[in-house]
Amino acid sequence: MALTAALVDTDTVLSVENLSVYYDRFLALTQVYLNIPQRCVTAFIGSSGCGKSTLLRCFNRMNDLTMGCRVQGKISYRGTDLYAPRVDPVELRRQIGMVFQKPNPFPKSIYENIAYPIRINGYQGDVEELVEQSLRDAALWDEVKDKLKQNALSLSGGQQQRLCIARALAIEPDILLMDEPCSALDPISTARIEDLIKQLRTQYTIIIVTHNMQQASRISQMTAFFNSSSGEAGAGAGYLVEYGTTEQIFTDPRQDLTRDYVSGRFG
């Protein structure tokens, strides 16, 4: 049921093979095969409770922190099995950054929010320079350069989210995971973040979970559509329905479910 054909000929960064995820005895996600190509935006779409965020959280092993979460199958990151016992999840998270649904800046100064991960990860260069660079990369520098000492919570929601992106960028990750980064934001802030993602995709591999199909079509090159087996109250296991280039998913879906979903006839 899952398509795993090499649809894009760039290098694969993450490859998922027969992945299933359980929360205690509940099967949240089942039998996913997926290859994520380098330096482009991959969007995960689908209704709530179909395992998109669960899969995303497998990539940087945030699921390790959830009680009772078990992962079966294999995820390779540039050839390394992510769940091999010798992989340090802390180092992994340095290389695979994450931005969350709700902006979650540390309740510290703007500067400290960026400088903290830089310092804790043993950066050898000039910290201040990297802070500025990260804020510039996140298109936030001009707005905050005069108030770096202010508490990050004084920023607006959209600014806070860009600060969180800057914080994730600061430690120079290879991959950036974004879990519905715009769902708590107003349309203007959303547009700014989307612009930012378009700029970043030339340098980073980005995987974004979104409920917003227009957003997926606007910013991503690849799209994976998930669904859950029963559809009722999220009680069933999530699975991957179709994966392909965004253009193909939105204009020429091969599965009826996908067609119904992208054309808004779902449910």
Next chain:
Amino acid sequence: MTQIDQVDQSTPASPSRFQANLAQRYRADQIFQTAALLSVLIALFVLIMLLGDVFITGFPRFIQDFPSFLLSYPSRRAAQAGILSPLVGTIWLLILTGLFAIPTGVGAGIFLEEFAANTRLARLIEINIGNLAAVPSIIYGLLALQVFVRWMEPITGGRSVLAGGLTLALLILPIIIVATREALRSVPNSIRQAGFAVGTTRWQVVRDHVLPIALPGILTGTILALSRAIGETAPLITIGALTFIAFLPPLSPIIEGLRSPFTALPIQTYNWISRPQPEFQNNAAAAIVMLLIVLLLMNATAIYLRNRTQKIRND
């Protein structure tokens, strides 16, 4: 609370088959509410009587020849007796108890909330702490008598201020653990996730992000626990705190001080209360004034810290 406005009883809406009898029911309501209010007022009235009685009896003695009451040792003659050694003993106990109980209690709270949350061990300890909270303090005194005074005599020196500090630390350990856990629980999980997502270990997340936010809450709980400790009398009597001490524990060498016999404000107060002469009972009231001043200062600090955090949260 939901307010019910007085219903206009002339409304003809209610059919005649119902006899709501509202007047009588409202009267019962009135009586009920008055009784509830009265209960609160009685409780507060007793509090005022208690404090008033203590201060009216004790304050003159306290202020009479200030500060000699604070600077004299207990004495056979009531007029010359003071609270120097009990006051110093209480300060020793406060410091030692804090020294033992704060790091262990906060550490245990961090372990249970951040490192072992929802494990079987954490649940077992949780039930255990619930039980310990109901154990009378005098039972802790018996435990301490056996362990700190008898078995550990070579270290503690027996009935010493060190044994007293250890006893009180054990007594308030559950309170500090519970307060720490509650403070940690109030830190939003998104902060922890943010920490993990930038490549930090669990301890780094706790140390750099969670603890700073939880600290005021932990401090408040800790101060309240310490104020409970220094008001305790029974376990100290059980481990053999003396009531007539005319010297202070030496500060150097510190080990001598730790191992010297001690008394404390509540112990001295109890001693003076149990004497028949009214002069000594006045002394007791004056010692209580001192004890209450110390407690009030600690409580005020705790409340100040709590209010300040609430204000920060609301910002």
Next chain:
Amino acid sequence: MSENLATSRTASRWKPRRKWSQWSERLVYVLFGAFALLSIATTAGIIASLVFEAIEFFKAVPFTHFLFDGEWTPLFANPQYGILVLISATLMTAAIALCVAIPLGLMAAIYLSEFAAPKLRRWLKPSLELLAGIPSVVHGYFALIFVTPILQALIPGVEVFNALSAGLVMGIAILPTVASLSEDAIFAVPQSLRQGAYALGTTRREAIQNVVLPGALSGIVASCILGMARAVGETMIVTIAAGQNPRPIKPDLSFLDPRLSVQTMTSFIVQVSQGDAPVNSIEYKTIFAVGMTLFIITLLLNIISFWFVNRFRESYE
């Protein structure tokens, strides 16, 4: 470990001290875990030290005598060890205390939760907690110096040391505990239940009595049982105000006269501790036997309260 991960293009610029942080992580885990186990060790230590000395005690005094003798005279030449004497005095003072604490505490809790304006509630609740923070030696002073003379003026035959004064003041001392925990339980009853009652045309009192209180029952009962455990274990008030006079159990029930001086389990322990009883003497062992009895009673109360909360807890999901 990071060498196992594919290196990203900028890896050379990052030299995190992972070894060190893994080490400190391990250290913190072990150290704080040991601290957490300390609370288990405390319970174990309490049980061990009580049982250890109590066994020694029962080698000298037969268990049946301990349970069924009608007199408690351990410090006399011909000692008798009838624990019922101390238990009855303990339960009497605790009962008097509960007669004060439960009605007042419960009504105060109802006022705070249901009637007081939020602003007033913000003031009253900390005041109640302040009352809970007063050391028991102060309550003892209050009972002996203030309450007893009033009782003596009102009731004939009240001794200087008496169970009534100690019990009444003990009630005041545990009132904040009962009130605060009951208030938590009452406040936790969801607003929708109250609104449902009002929508049926009940008055406020009727809603409270018929809907809110039954909904909070398990929490209220638990708070009362915990209050009782406090009263049973309370030491200084009874030691100071109720005296040290163990009354023999007689059919005329004179041992339950609250106007007279009595001796509770806790005040006996204090009495012996003050006398500096030598280790291994029978007096020394006696306080552990009494302590164990006290511990078992409070533990039972705690278990009952725990069971009650779990058995009758309303879940509002």
